[in-house]
Amino acid sequence: MGGxxxxxxxxxxxxxxxxxxxxxxxxxxxxxxxxxxxxxxxxPGSLIRRLHQIHVAIFLDECSEFxxxxxxxxxxxxxxxxxTLDQVxxxxxxxxxxxxxxxxxxxxxxxxxxVRPKSxxxxxxxxxxxxxxxxxxxxxxxxxxxxxxxxxxxxxxxxDYDSMMRVMTKLLxxxxxxxxxxxxxxxKTGSAGK
Amino acid sequence: MGGxxxxxxxxxxxxxxxxxxxxxxxxxxxxxxxxxxxxxxxxPGSLIRRLHQIHVAIFLDECSEFxxxxxxxxxxxxxxxxxTLDQVxxxxxxxxxxxxxxxxxxxxxxxxxxVRPKSxxxxxxxxxxxxxxxxxxxxxxxxxxxxxxxxxxxxxxxxDYDSMMRVMTKLLxxxxxxxxxxxxxxxKTGSAGK
DNA sequence: CGATAATAGGTAGTATACTACGAATATTAT
DNA sequence: ATAATATTCGTAGTATACTACCTATTATCG
Numbered sequence: 001m002g003g004x005x006x007x008x009x010x011x012x013x014x015x016x017x018x019x020x021x022x023x024x025x026x027x028x029x030x031x032x033x034x035x036x037x038x039x040x041x042x043x044p045g046s047l048i049r050r051l052h053q054i055h056v057a058i059f060l061d062e063c064s065e066f067x068x069x070x071x072x073x074x075x076x077x078x079x080x081x082x083x084t085l086d087q088v089x090x091x092x093x094x095x096x097x098x099x100x101x102x103x104x105x106x107x108x109x110x111x112x113x114x115v116r117p118k119s120x121x122x123x124x125x126x127x128x129x130x131x132x133x134x135x136x137x138x139x140x141x142x143x144x145x146x147x148x149x150x151x152x153x154x155x156x157x158x159x160d161y162d163s164m165m166r167v168m169t170k171l172l173x174x175x176x177x178x179x180x181x182x183x184x185x186x187x188k189t190g191s192a193g194k
Numbered sequence: 195m196g197g198x199x200x201x202x203x204x205x206x207x208x209x210x211x212x213x214x215x216x217x218x219x220x221x222x223x224x225x226x227x228x229x230x231x232x233x234x235x236x237x238p239g240s241l242i243r244r245l246h247q248i249h250v251a252i253f254l255d256e257c258s259e260f261x262x263x264x265x266x267x268x269x270x271x272x273x274x275x276x277x278t279l280d281q282v283x284x285x286x287x288x289x290x291x292x293x294x295x296x297x298x299x300x301x302x303x304x305x306x307x308x309v310r311p312k313s314x315x316x317x318x319x320x321x322x323x324x325x326x327x328x329x330x331x332x333x334x335x336x337x338x339x340x341x342x343x344x345x346x347x348x349x350x351x352x353x354d355y356d357s358m359m360r361v362m363t364k365l366l367x368x369x370x371x372x373x374x375x376x377x378x379x380x381x382k383t384g385s386a387g388k
Numbered sequence: 389c390g391a392t393a394a395t396a397g398g399t400a401g402t403a404t405a406c407t408a409c410g411a412a413t414a415t416t417a418t
Numbered sequence: 419a420t421a422a423t424a425t426t427c428g429t430a431g432t433a434t435a436c437t438a439c440c441t442a443t444t445a446t447c448g
Contacts, residue, residue, distance in 0.1 A: 035355065037343045040271050040288065044347050045249040045264055047362040050289045052246040053435075054369045055239040056404095060436090070239055071404065077234050088426065094234065095244045100405050102427075107403080124413045124426040149231045153238050155368030160361045161229065167350065167358045168241040174349030175248045247405075250434095254406090265434065282396065294435050296397075301433080318396040318443045 055152050062148035066141045071096060073145060075104050076138050079114060079130040086125040113137055249346050256342035260335045265290060267339060269298050270332050273308060273324040280319040307331055 037043045059070050074094040079085065085093070091101035105128050108114050113134035119125035130138075153161055231237045253264045268288040273279065279287070285295035299322050302308050307328035313319035324332075347355055 035344065035347075037340055040268055041363075041366075042359075043339075043343050044359065044362075045253060045343060046268065046289075047359070047366060048242065048246045048249050049264060049434095050366060051362060051369075052242045053289070054366070055242050056435085058369075059239060069403065070243060074234055074240065086426075095240075095247070097405055097407095098427085099407090099429095100403090103404075122414070122426080126427070145237075146231055149237050149239060150229065152369065153229075153365065155365060156361065160364065163357050164361045164365075165236075165238065165241070167354045167361075168238075168245060169235075170354065171347065171349060171358075172241060172244060172248070175245075175252075175346065243404095250405085263433065280396070291435055291437095292397085293399095293437090294433090297434075313396095316396075316444070320397065 055148075058152050059145070059148040062144045062151065063141055066137070066144065068137075068141055071100070071104055072108060073138075073141060075101070075108060075128075076113060076130060076134055079128060080135060080138050082130065084117070084127045084129040086119065086122075086127050090128060108134070249342075252346050253339070253342040256338045256345065257335055260331070260338065262331075262335055265294070266298055266302060267332075267335060269295070269302060269322075270307060270324060270328055273322060274329060274332050276324065278311070278321045278323045280313065280316075280321050284322060302328070 040046050056070060063073075071094065075090055078090065078093045087101050087105060088098055090105065091098045094101070096104070105114065105116070109116055109128075112131060114128050114130050117127050117129060119127050153164075156164065234240050250264060257267070265288065269284055272284065272287045281295050281299060282292055284299065285292045288295070290298070299308065299310070303310055303322075306325060308322050308324050311321050311323060313321050347358075350358065
């Protein structure tokens with residue numbers, strides 16, 4: 001169960017010529033780090049993008065019967081304990097843009113998985129709170145989510161897994177300021193002054 | 195240079211209650227691997243998604259004067275040596291969906307960075323070939339792309355960098371079949387039959 | 389040769405993820 | 419208290435990334 005679609009075309013390359021030409025990047029090791037980004041798949045960004053893409057595919061496959069996306073489940077995860085949060089806070093917790101968070105919340109509201117009471121204190125704020133149905137939904141999906149995570153990293157032994165998680169977390173902590181929507185979870189505590 | 199936008203709100207958490215409630219995931223180490231995905235940021239998928247997001251942000255920042263995205267630059271990279279490829283081949287080379295590739299190619303054509311001659315042999319196929327302007331564009335953007343990659347991983351020492359690249363590549367090789375748009379670059383050579 | 393498969397491309401719809409802009413409300417500084 | 423600033427949310431637009439369905443063309447098999 002779950003798609004099982006045969007993926008697609010094998011062996012491309014047909015009537016087009018394969019002459020190998022330009023050099024591109026010319027591998028100038030003289031630059032800062034000596035890391036080689038000449039090949040598309042030597043670029044960390046390419047690997048990350050593709051890995052993200054594959055994770056989403058696996059997640060959607062494992063959770064296909066629930067029709068839920070990783071980000072949607074992330075929102076429900078942070079609301080699970082009953083907190084009532086506004087959109088900006090939700091965005092910063094799950095690490096997405098404010099507008100994206102608003103979209104996601106809207107869709108979850110449409111499905112009755114959360115409600116959006118107005119804030120009494122701040123008349124600008126539109127809060128979000130998980131419903132009983134939402135909590136039951138999370139409980140139901142949880143095993144599939146875990147399966148997706150496990151399947152995603154199933155080819156790694158413990159050493160490689162720990163290594164990857166450690167390095168990715170490190171990267172995230174140091175890059176947090178760059179992206180939009182910095183995470184509170186990774187925020188440098190002392191950087192109030194900027 | 196490049197934006198310098200002050201990121202945003204610090205200290206959320208205001209008029210909403212912070213009672214800590216449910217257990218969620220209950221940390222059942224009895225499952226297959228003993229890996230703990232209870233926290234959102236212990237999930238490889240969350241880390242990957244966020245890292246991808248940050249890389250895109252850095253890439254767009256470094257390449258802001260060129261108005262180009264990572265995927266667009268990926269297409270230009272595979273076409274740089276003068277190959278004439280159809281959309282399906284391009285998709286499989288850069289690792290995106292066929293439809294996404296069609297979108298990207300359309301935008302690059304609109305900017306004159308590539309042309310789309312019809313295939314003489316196969317009247318279905320619409321090919322893509324980089325223009326002289328496209329090649330010059332790649333040459334101009336290349337340093338910014340490299341800068342983006344270096345900035346993205348700047349917090350890693352050589353050991354961590356090598357480790358991450360190795361593990362990510364390993365993960366990709368083993369997960370290639372799962373995602374849509376399997377990469378030729380990572381295709382298992384022996385699977386010709388199937 | 390003719391029916392069937394596979395392949396290439398297109399369109400439409402949805403979700404994530406941004407930017408840019410504007411309106412309403414809240415906070416702060418003068 | 420008033421003005422300036424910050425914050426919250428909204429809309430609209432673009433790009434990536436899919437699914438689902440469609441047509442046209444090519445390849446394959448009986």
